[in-house]
Amino acid sequence: MRTTLLTWSLLLSVAVMLALPSISRAQLTTEDIASRDNMESHVAGYTGHVHDAAYDYRRYCVGCHGEMGDGNGEVAQWLEPPMWPKPRDFQLGIFKCRSTPTGTLPTDDDLFDTIARGLDRSAMPIWNQFTKYQRANLVAYVKHFSPRFVSEKPGTPIVIPPEPEVTPERIKNGREVFARVQCWKCHGVQGMANGPSASTLTDDLGYKIVPFNFTDGTRPKCGDTDRDIYRIFMTGLDGTPMPSFADNIKPDEAWDLVFYLRTFMQQKSKAKEVAKTLSLKPVSANP
Amino acid sequence: MKNRINVGAVVSALVLVCCGALLLSQKVNAAGEGKITGTVKFEGTPPHMRGIDMSKDPWCVKANANTPQHLQTTEVGAGGGLEYVAVYIDGWSGPANVETSTPVFDQKNCMYVPHVMAVDPGQTFKVMTSDQTAHNIHPEPNPMVNIPWNQSQPPGAPPIEKSWKNPEMIPVQCNIHPWMHGWHVVVKGPVAVTDENGKYTIENVPPGSYTVKAWHEPDTTETTKVTVAAGQAATADFSFKK
Numbered sequence: 001m002r003t004t005l006l007t008w009s010l011l012l013s014v015a016v017m018l019a020l021p022s023i024s025r026a027q028l029t030t031e032d033i034a035s036r037d038n039m040e041s042h043v044a045g046y047t048g049h050v051h052d053a054a055y056d057y058r059r060y061c062v063g064c065h066g067e068m069g070d071g072n073g074e075v076a077q078w079l080e081p082p083m084w085p086k087p088r089d090f091q092l093g094i095f096k097c098r099s100t101p102t103g104t105l106p107t108d109d110d111l112f113d114t115i116a117r118g119l120d121r122s123a124m125p126i127w128n129q130f131t132k133y134q135r136a137n138l139v140a141y142v143k144h145f146s147p148r149f150v151s152e153k154p155g156t157p158i159v160i161p162p163e164p165e166v167t168p169e170r171i172k173n174g175r176e177v178f179a180r181v182q183c184w185k186c187h188g189v190q191g192m193a194n195g196p197s198a199s200t201l202t203d204d205l206g207y208k209i210v211p212f213n214f215t216d217g218t219r220p221k222c223g224d225t226d227r228d229i230y231r232i233f234m235t236g237l238d239g240t241p242m243p244s245f246a247d248n249i250k251p252d253e254a255w256d257l258v259f260y261l262r263t264f265m266q267q268k269s270k271a272k273e274v275a276k277t278l279s280l281k282p283v284s285a286n287p
Numbered sequence: 288m289k290n291r292i293n294v295g296a297v298v299s300a301l302v303l304v305c306c307g308a309l310l311l312s313q314k315v316n317a318a319g320e321g322k323i324t325g326t327v328k329f330e331g332t333p334p335h336m337r338g339i340d341m342s343k344d345p346w347c348v349k350a351n352a353n354t355p356q357h358l359q360t361t362e363v364g365a366g367g368g369l370e371y372v373a374v375y376i377d378g379w380s381g382p383a384n385v386e387t388s389t390p391v392f393d394q395k396n397c398m399y400v401p402h403v404m405a406v407d408p409g410q411t412f413k414v415m416t417s418d419q420t421a422h423n424i425h426p427e428p429n430p431m432v433n434i435p436w437n438q439s440q441p442p443g444a445p446p447i448e449k450s451w452k453n454p455e456m457i458p459v460q461c462n463i464h465p466w467m468h469g470w471h472v473v474v475k476g477p478v479a480v481t482d483e484n485g486k487y488t489i490e491n492v493p494p495g496s497y498t499v500k501a502w503h504e505p506d507t508t509e510t511t512k513v514t515v516a517a518g519q520a521a522t523a524d525f526s527f528k529k
Contacts, residue, residue: 091431094435102438103435148431148434152434180441180442182420182441185463197343197344197463197464197465200343204427204435236437236438238435238436238437241423241425241437241462241463242437243423244436244438244439245438246438247439247445248440248441248444
């Protein structure tokens with residue numbers, strides 16, 4: 001009798017151990033992913049469905065992003081960071097380009113925009129040949145890889161006040177903000193991606209990553225409008241060393257910083273014109 | 288050396304404050320709770336803890352000019368005591384938030400103080416900076432368990448209040464200063480972290496039999512069983528080897 005009890009309790013404990021989900025990074029099963037086949041997106045006036053994106057995903061995305069959305073597609077092994085960043089692991093639900101605060105899920109609009117915009121300095125091209133309907137479906141498809149899109153709601157997008165007029169005072173103040181929050185630690189005092197910490201940066205997966213070089217004519221990863229630049233440093237690029245500065249830069253000052261950053265860039269801008277009259281010196285790297 | 292004493296002083300001050308808080312709180316719950324106490328030892332020759340080259344940031348070099356910092360991954364004190372081991376009760380079924388304090392995770396002299404901070408799931412903690420150089424605080428939990436985030440803390444930045452949802456041992460790093468590594472130990476129920484002599488005391492443990500776990504970074508765990516009698520201190524010692 002006692003032996004039977006012992007055997008049963010042993011069997012039971014083994015069963016319990018097997019039933020416990022293994023806490024490794026993601027690596028979900030096909031069944032788990034398939035259980036979210038009814039995921040929807042609501043964007044650009046469309047309702048996107050997973051099954052309507054299956055063809056496009058397999059045709060255009062699977063090579064890098066993989067059957068399971070874990071970024072382990074056939075081609076992924078040939079992408080070598082930092083020159084070619086590895087594809088996202090969609091299962092983790094972590095995205096660089098968001099309108100939402102750090103540590104929150106992006107909105108459908110954010111994913112929709114990223115697909116069309118592509119990611120500069122990566123293997124992710126501009127996918128603007130898709131119709132909006134196709135993109136809406138792909139957003140649903142991307143979301144269905146991660147259980148987080150079931151258990152969590154997207155973050156509330158940050159509020160961006162209307163863009164003020166560029167003035168010399170604003171550019172000068174932007175320079176002060178750049179010095180105070182020490183953007184130069186990574187981006188360098190002249191925005192050339194050569195700050196003291198630039199050489200040791202790694203992303204959350206442990207791959208080498210380089211800060212954005214404002215001066216080489218390339219585009220910021222999450223868009224190159226003034227609003228995009230504002231959004232990048234106020235939300236942070238999750239999964240990378242770029243933190244959110246939302247707690248340390250006031251909304252109005254944030255615009256000043258955008259204008260100052262513009263003065264580093266090759267692209268023509270009002271801020272660059274105004275800055276010509278100011279003969280600004282780079283900030284000091286010795287606080 | 289002086290800095291080690293400083294860290295020791297901070298830890299002992301914290302322990303004192305906690306003891307005070309516990310004494311006060313024990314007046315409220317007169318359940319005759321006991322405690323678990325013991326020592327965690329490191330067996331064998333401890334690995335060499337490399338000094339940290341902070342030349343990337345002159346401010347950090349200056350802040351540690353008299354007392355160069357070293358890695359804290361295996362901090363063995365005189366007598367073989369292992370510091371920064373989190374000791375907690377496995378499968379705790381009592382109230383979720385026994386601590387009523389708000390633990391503080393400070394960025395001080397370009398190091399994390401404490402190196403290991405224990406919190407309950409849902410318990411609020413503060414991340415603050417005492418430094419005149421910018422940090423970014425970047426915990427990297429498994430996104431399937433807790434949600435990662437990454438925030439800047441330039442000089443004079445206000446403290447950030449946060450909490451973790453689920454139990455997990457979460458590595459924390461600063462990307463600006465790649466040597467800065469710390470841990471948020473998120474466990475349910477009473478928990479203690481060993482001091483520089485490897486000693487710990489888990490307060491507020493109701494009488495009963497428990498499985499006690501000791502965790503040391505990055506992922507080593509030792510387990511033992513212990514029975515706590517009302518108002519008494521039970522002993523649970525551990526040893527780690529690498």
